[in-house]
Amino acid sequence: MSEDLRDEVEALNSIYGEGCLVPSEDQDESPASSSTTYILQLPGDEASSLRLQFPDTYPAEPPAVLGTQHSSGGRRGAGARDLGVFREALGTVFQPGSVCLFDAVEEFVRRMEEEREKEELLQQQEGDDAEDGEGANADRGERAVDGGQTDFAAMTPPPWTLSEVVVENKSTFVAHVARVTSPAEAKLFLQHLLWSDRRIRSATHNITAWRIRGPGGTSYSDCDDDGEDAAGGRLLHLLQLMEVWDAMVVVTRWYGGVKLGPRRFALINSVARDGLVRAGLGDGGGKEKEKKKGK
Template sequence: MSANDAIQDEVTSLNAIFDEGTLSALDEDQRLYSLRLPSLPSITLRIEFPADYPDAPPSVLGTQSVGQDVPKGMGSQAVDVVREVLARIYQPGEACIYDLLEEAREALEQAEEQGDIQLHDQQDAHLEEDKTSLIQSDPAIDLGPEPPWIVAPALTEKKSVFLARAAPVSSPAQARQYVAHLLATDKKAARATHNMTAWRIKGFNETSYQDCDDDGETAAGSRMLHLMQLMDVWNVMVIVTRWYGGIHLGPDRFRIINTTAREALVLGGFAKEGKESDTKKKGKK
C-alpha cells in the first residue's frame, strides 16, 4: 500500500469515527493535512506525512488555525503535547492518527488537571460547577422525583473510577430530566470527568427513540448505544460516570465503559444474562 493509500484510509476512517473534516487535505501532492483535535475543536494542527508513511512517522508542523475562544498560548502548548504523544505511540508500519487523537485527548486532560496548561477560559473552566447551581436555581426546570437508579458496583482501573447506573424511561424528555436530576443532586457526578449517556425508548404507534451523549469522551456514547442494541434493551437509559485518575487507559477504556454499562442493565433486569452473546452468535451465522 502506498503512502497516499494509507493516508486516504485514515481520512475515511477518522472522518467517519469523529466529525467530517477531522483530517482534511491541504496539499495532497505534498501530503500536507489539517488535523482537528476532537477534544479541542477550536484548534487545528498542520500535519505532514512522509513519502513512506506509515513506515515513517508524520510530523506535527504547528497550528493551522486557532479559535478566538482558545486562551493565549494554548495552540503552541497543544502542539507540544501532541508531538510528545506522537513520539511515544508511533510504531513503524502502523497507522497512528486515531491513537494519536485518543492519547492526546487524555494527555491534554491530564496536563490541565495538573495545572500545566489551561484548555479553556476561566469562564468555561467554571461551567461545570455553575451548571449544577443554574439547574437548582432555575424554577423553569422541574427536576422531578429521584430517578429509580439501579447502580452497578464501581470499577477502578489505573486510578480511574467508572460507575454505571440505569433507570427505566418512557420518553426522551424523561431521560433528559433524569440526567439533569443527577447533575443537580449528586456533586460527585457533576464534577466527574465524563457522564456518558445512552437510551432507547419505544413510543406510541411503533415510534422509537435512540440517542446518546459522549460528554467529552469521543465515541463512548455511541458505543454504549450499540451495546444496548446488541442486548436488545428498550425503555431504559444508562449513564456511565468516569472520574479520570491521571493514567492513560487508551482504547481499553471503551471496554470498561461498556462492561459497567452492561452490568447496570443486567442488574436492573432490563436484559437477561447472555442476550448480548446470543445476538453476536446469530450474527456470525
C-alpha cells in the same frame, strides 16, 4: 598555529562553508600566548556559535570549549543545550594525537538529529493523545445543570440502579441505569443526577445513551460522549445488542491521570452492562443472542 590545526581549519571551511571556523577578534597574539582562540559556527539554520581554545600542543591535547559566542535564535536555552551537546561530542571523539574537530562536529550533528527525532515523536504522541481525547475534560470543573424551571428539590428522585464501582489505574467507573418512557424524561433524569451529586457533576465524563419505544411503532435513541470519543455510540450499541428498550444508562468516569487507551471502552461497557443486568434489563447475553440469530 600548528600545521594540523591549519589544515583542519581549511577542511572545515571547505566542507561547511567559509566562516565555519574563524579566529576570534579578541585573539591574544602576544608571544607569551600558548593557545589560539577560534569561533566555531555549528551547522544548522539556528545553531549556536562556540568559542574554542586550542593549545599549542593540539592535537596531543583537546581544545577547550570556553562557551557560546552567539546563542541560537530558535528557542530559550538552545545555546546552553548546543554547548553541552558539543562538549559531550568532543569528549566522545577525541583521541590524543588525532585532529578531532570534524569528527566532533559530525557527532554533534548526529546527536542533534536524534534529539529532533525524539521531539517530533513526542509531539506526534501528544497530538495522538489530543485527538484521542482521553482525559480532555479532567480540569473543566463542575457542569452547569440545565433544568429549566424544574424544582429538583421537590422532584421524586429517579429510580436509579447502580453498577459495581470499578477502579483501574486511578480511574473510577460507575453506571447509573433507569427505566424511562420518553426522551424528555431521560434528559430530566440526567439533569437531576447532575444536580443531586456534586461528585458526578464534577466528573471527567458522564457518558449517556437511551433507547425508547414511542407510540405507533416509533422509537427514539440518543447518546452523548461527553468528551470521551465515541463512547456514547458504544453504549447505545450495547443497548441494541442486549435488546434493551425504555431505559437509559449514564456511565461516569473520574480520570485519575493515567491514560488507559482502548481499555477504557471495555470498562465503560462493562459497568454499563452490569448496571443493566442489576436493573433487570438484560441478562448480559446480548452478544450470544445476536450470534444465534445470525446462524
